[in-house]
Amino acid sequence: MLQQGGNGAAHQATASCRDFDVQLSDYLEGQDRPAVTTHAVECEFCGAVLADLLLARSASAGLAEDEPPARVWANVRATLVAEGLIHSPRQRGRWMEWLLTPAPAAALTALVLLSVFAGRSLIHRYHQTAVDVAEIVVGRDLMQNVSQMEVAFRAQSARLNPTVERAYEEDLASLDGEIKECQDTLARQPDDNLSREYLASAYTEKARVLESALELGDSDGR
């Protein structure tokens, strides 16, 4: 299948591209689909597609809900009252009394809790987007390697000379700060090439720092 790239260049879809298409929606729904990120790194076209989708998702999550003008609500309400579907304001006291009985009160509480949960879910989705972009830019393998090396470093850092250990900790904190800053920028602007470059660079540096720390921990300099 021939697809048209964003820059006008034709893209010849491969079997991996078709597989990417099939798995993409599952991936975007949060399911574990490593083939999607792997292919997005390898295929520029599909990588751009995924980046665009993540951008759209990120943008829609951040959209403010527009409140309709008051007159719209007034018209709707007047129509519903006229059709007998809701009652006039003087009957509201009875509604309030009913709401304060145990069952409706419990339902209202559940509704509030659900809203809070939904809000947290949106925040989680924002962070998830940042992580998704990082996976595309950095590659899942490198991220996993860094994560695993960090666990190993924590396990054996006490073996290092205290001043050297402190230096490594400072370096890692500095790189983590960079990673977070770049991820935050990319969650808002996934096409920011410099942030992509610095994010990839920060992960590579972090891998080198951890590698160096683990090597030194293995030597007899402790």
Next chain:
Amino acid sequence: MAGRHPFQDRLIACFSLPLALLVSAAFLPAAGQGRVEKSFRAIPNCRIRISNPPGGVIVVRGWDKAEVHAVCVTNSPKVEIDSEPTPADAEAEKLEFITHVLDLQATPEEKRVSYELDVPKDSSLMISSPEGSISVERVSGDDWIDSVNSRISVTDGAGLIQVRSLNGDISLIRPVGHIDATSIMGNLTITGSQSQNIKAQTESGKITFDGDFLPIGDYLLKTYAGDISVICPSSNSFSLEARSLHGKLDNQFKLRRKAHIPYSGLDGSASAFGRNNRGDASVTVKSYSGTIHVRPRS
């Protein structure tokens, strides 16, 4: 000695012994210290490796002799040094100096070892020492230097110079060879450069370049948050691409614009690009949030 006055003999007798004691005391190590001095015949482009995990002061100087002369000082008997030439029975092609810690309970200070080496000037070096300082002078072979906190200085290096100190400052003086210098929080200073290929990168440290951009050269200076300062003669011919995403840019060269524009500038970044003179050398200067200064040498 014929004709010497008897008073002179007495004078010499009085002062010779204390003088001899003073001179020898100057070369004696302090209490607990050990001093090893060795010489090895070596080929002109000998490969030398120093692995010093506990850290210390390391000084390596190039000289014209086909010989390696090493003075190693240990801070306590809790460490020892292995020095091994290869081949063992001829001029050394490879020499390794490795510090071993014998007592793991020793304090960091007790584990320190210092090395002072004179080596054939065409030697290549591989030095690993996490702390202290490392100084290399007049060695024209390749240098590979790795550290965590050490201050590193390479003077008149002519080969490929790969230097990395995570938190220590790196200083490269009059480099001629290719440079790959990296740090996380340390500053990088390159002065009197005649190198035609430089890649220098830090995260929060500053980069200072003062030298010539050679016509066929390729230069990349990159930081994350550190400032970058570039100074070169206005007669240099180079093509500049400088950009700081969240920082400022101060470019004092009047560059001629290229036909195409590499960055749109719509992202709000500070950027400068164009040619100085014919635009021969490629100079890329990048920072994420640091300030970039580019100016001609006055």
